[in-house]
Amino acid sequence: MARSLTYSRPSDGWLDSLPLGNGHLGAMVEAGPETVHLHLNDGTAWSGSTGSEHRRGAVTAQDAAAALAAARARIAEGRPVDAERELRVLQSRYSQAYLPFADLTITVASAAATDFSRTLSLGDATHSVIATSAGNDLRYDTFISAPDGVLVHRVRSTTPIRLTLDLRTPLRETSRSASPGGTAIGFDLPSDVAPGHEPDEPALTWDLPGIDPLSGVVVAGWRHDGRASGDARVDGVTELVLVLATETTFSGLATRAGSTQADAMRLAAKRVDAALASPFEDLLDRHIGAHRALYDRVSLSLSLGAASEVSPDPDVRLGEVAADGGIDPGLVALLFDYGRYLLISSSRPGGLPATLQGLWNNELQPPWSSNYTLNINTGMNYWAAEALQLPECHEPLLDLVEALAAAGADTARRLYSCRGWVAHHNTDAWAFSSPTSGDASWSQWPMGGIWLVLQLDEHRRFGAADDRWLARFWDVATGAAAFALDWLVEDESGNLGTRPSTSPENRFSTPDGPASLVSASALDRALLADLFSTVEDLAARLDRLDLPIVAEVLAARSRIAGPRITPSGEIEEWGTVLDETDPQHRHVSHLYPLYPGRGTRAPALEAAASRSLDRRGDDSTGWSLVWKLCLRARLRQPDRVADLLRLVFRPSTEGATGHAGGLYRNFFAAHPPFQIDGNLGFPAAVCEMLLQSHSGEISLLPALPVDLPEGTATGLRVRPGLLVDVSWSAGTLVSATLASAIRDSGTLASATLAAGAAGEYRVVYRGTDIVVSVLPGERATVTWDGIVLRAAGAP
Known part of the structure; x- marks a missing residue:
């Protein structure tokens, strides 16, 4: 529609x-x-040029080594505030x-x-x-x-x-x-x-x-x-x-x-x-x-079943939703389509990636420079690209990562004496790769390039990567891994971790005041584990398992600790139990393994993640609401998904302050102020409500709220490249059709989108499952009879 x-x-x-x-x-x-x-x-x-990053002079390797050694010593001594002062030497002002x-x-x-x-x-x-x-x-x-x-x-x-x-x-x-x-x-x-x-x-x-x-x-x-x-x-x-x-x-x-x-x-x-x-x-x-x-590759129709959908008057419908506190299926579908539209409009092959405001900005000094913020926002812009059959939109992001890999090699060597390449929390069209000036909670985070590599890996995991793309991706992924290997330090128990480390933009209390530097935060460990798994998977795909970098990766991965649960039953954020200065902080970085990471089905970890979300609270900025929507969907919690949807569909006004998201009159997502990540991330959350494929099975309608009882989605893609149509009525599955399709694209996806995705798949719905055989170029349909799943032609 x-x-x-x-x-x-x-x-x-x-x-x-x-x-x-x-x-x-x-x-x-x-x-x-x-x-x-x-x-x-x-x-x-x-603004600026390639000379902007170091126009006041580049940090020397000698000064950087002394500062890093001193900071690591202060962290080991339990003096993180002092460590932050030491690391200011590494900072290079700001991106353009x-x-x-x-x-x-x-x-x-x-x-x-x-x-x-x-x-x-x-x-x-x-x-x-x-x-x-x-x-x-x-x-x-x-x-x-x-x-x-x-x-x-x-x-x-x-x-x-x-x-x-x-x-x-x-x-x-x-x-x-x-x-x-x-x-x-x-x-x-x-x-x-x-x-x-x-x-x-x-x-x-x-x-x-x-x-x-x-x-x-x-x-x-x-x-x-x-x-x-x-x-x-x-x-x-x-x-x-x-x-x-x-x-x-x-x-x-x-x-x-x-x-x-x-x-x-x-x-x-x-x-x-x-x-x-x-x-x-x-x-x-x-x-x-x-x-x-x-x-037109994807469509979504949602209704209450009582009347046909209409194109809603945004003023009237948002006002009605705000007044009655309900969920309007028409508005959910509209915001889903708006997110797809904005991604297509702001990220095309040959252009630059979508910025913090997509392609649109009207201020000479825009909020946060309208640049690329790598500790969540830039990646979130692309969370939905593969599921929406928009792999072409990922291409500008790969271009940016290649530029960062080239520029960040000097930064990795000079600041950290590491191989490979590094990027921090901000970058721009000139591939700024240094730590910016400012609080260590955002500045001293050398994991930005790694997170971008893992976002791009979704292109491979959804089956859209051709040989040309894989060759490009191998270079940036192994470069990020080389940096990570040299950046790791051994702790007292023999595990490998990062020091200094942060949980982006969050801080904890110390006797000396708020601080942010620790050893081996939950996010750092999770990013490294996923990066090393990605390199292994790539090496297997490209027949490069015998290369030395792969041996190093495999040896290091087994020594990186997984998620930990605190005595109070939450996911531990800092590598040790600490008190946040803001328990409702908008970032939920320690929950990365659940989403957008590779996910977990371990009941204890899922319960701890849910408790962590409870502690953070629902209300927050627009993009944080969307991240929490994705997390609650991965946890298969449709009632909590509904709670968050109500917060997304609130009117927001220009000039509003505080961390309370909503929608401006043109449906742009409010941080506030406006940021495009809330719009571009929203379709990803809807896809997670309807289909999940991160755990090796295809889960149908895993987090569908009762407020969306009638609907049909067509053309969604799941890992490792199947296209899926799904329909439901009265909140119950009617059918799902799976296809291993081949589409001639001619761009980054080449001519083999979903090639090789044919095979047998475990399909899950309401605690039941069935193995479905999907043949090349053909469709397989699954239906629900109220008790079990059935596949067309299956006994």
Whole structure:
């Protein structure tokens, strides 16, 4: 079912605008009857350059070795606060910021509208506005095409109107040209943008010695049936088609600018001219076809069974949910589809990965620099990619990891005397890999690259990896493993662990004040265990089990302690029992093994994880709610899933503070402020409610809340590559169909998606199970008769 966000009122600011994107060019469409304001973003618009990370000088290996030795000694002595002071030597200020690009405002001279609506169609990736006034009907249609690489905006009117176009940039404009048929601007990006949590730094600096910042351009051209009145006004128009392209001098991740602003201007103008030569309908058809090729792979229909689904008015439906405290199946399905739409729009092959705000940002000093936060948020952006049959969306993340592996090799050697490569909790388009300045609870965490490697491993575990991808992945995975092997230290009992170690962003109480440094936190141990298992699995797949790195990995893995349970029955977070300064902290990193890790079915560990979640509490930021949804689903706790869904579907307002998630008026997830991870992670939580495959079996409807009694999902993928359709009624399974499909993709997934997934599978539902044989290219159907599962054709 194609869904949409439809409003009967004009937009009220950026967080009430609606997003479009093709993985490179993004726009937030703020629309009223007389004005459409396009807030433009370009995925390569970053402050700084490759010289930004060490513009104040790189930490020397000698200084780093002394600081690390001192910090390790202080931790062993039980003086973590002192250890944090020692480690400040390793810090390199901050990563750079993802920036707004330009603004295009189109104003129509028209009578006041008597009827108005604006709609974002998720299935077509188009934005439309209909405004009716006395004697005139206006319609605005906007989309951003991946095949043509341009934004297209059409205005149609039943009577001749006057249009004014205004193109501006918040950046430093260096050139402008205009003609009756178009306009173009060129501008410089700043040399440095400091995050808001660095109040002693200038917020924005245009010029710095040793920094070669990017330049950018916007080119817009138009055709119409009216007459030009100056360069930016057209009279007597009944139809105008505008085409816009953006470009920067960005040459690739961690790469110095390799082109000039003039080069960028020519590239953008070439795309605009080519698109203007095509009929609008052809541009639209190419755009919709490319979008649907991704979007239509999966569908989800949810209802209460009493009435057919409708595209909900978000204002009305969110208000109703907030008033009655219930769960609206239509809104759950809408947010699921919105998450898929946003992932497709913000992460495409050839572009950069989705940032903390996806592809969209309107602030010159955005929250947390709108960069890549590796201790949960960047990975969460991609949790759903494989289950949603969107492996192409993973490709920009692999590109980023390869850039980090190259840049992080020097950091690993210089700061830690380790082989391989390392990344910490923040990075940017320049592959920043050092610890940032600030509190050790987020800064001193050299496991960011490892977590990204494990997220990418889902591409292999879901059966979508071809030989080319595996070869690329082997290099970054073994590089991360080489660092991990050298980073490990032996404890008194002979186990291997990490020191210093943190549980990201959480702190514990000590007599000297809050601290965060320990030895071998639960998260570190779990990440290392999964990384070493991944390297072994890869080596077996690639016939490389005899390589020395594999022998090292196997020897070390057996000496890494697994999860531990505290005397009070929870998962131990710190490697020892400590008192958190914030028992309801938003991060639940110690529960990583349950999700997004490989999972556990050990009853004692599941019970301890559940108690840990109880202690943390339900309410939190938007992304934390989604993580807890995934965890409760893995624990097969549908009632607790329902509790969290109620918190997700709360109205949030711009300017709200505190860790209470919800949805803004345009359905963007609130941290607050806005972060895209809550939106992109939500489909992953729904997939876990409906299907689980992490433990070697396929579990049907393991965490379905009673509030979602009727539904059908099609096209979901489970490990190791099966496609599954599942339907249920009155909260009970009707059928599940499994297929080992082959799809010609031509991108990262190559032409063998799900190849080799045929075989026999254990399918589980309500404590019963059946072995199902899935043949290549064929379907196997499982049904439930109220007592046992049955497979078509099985006795």
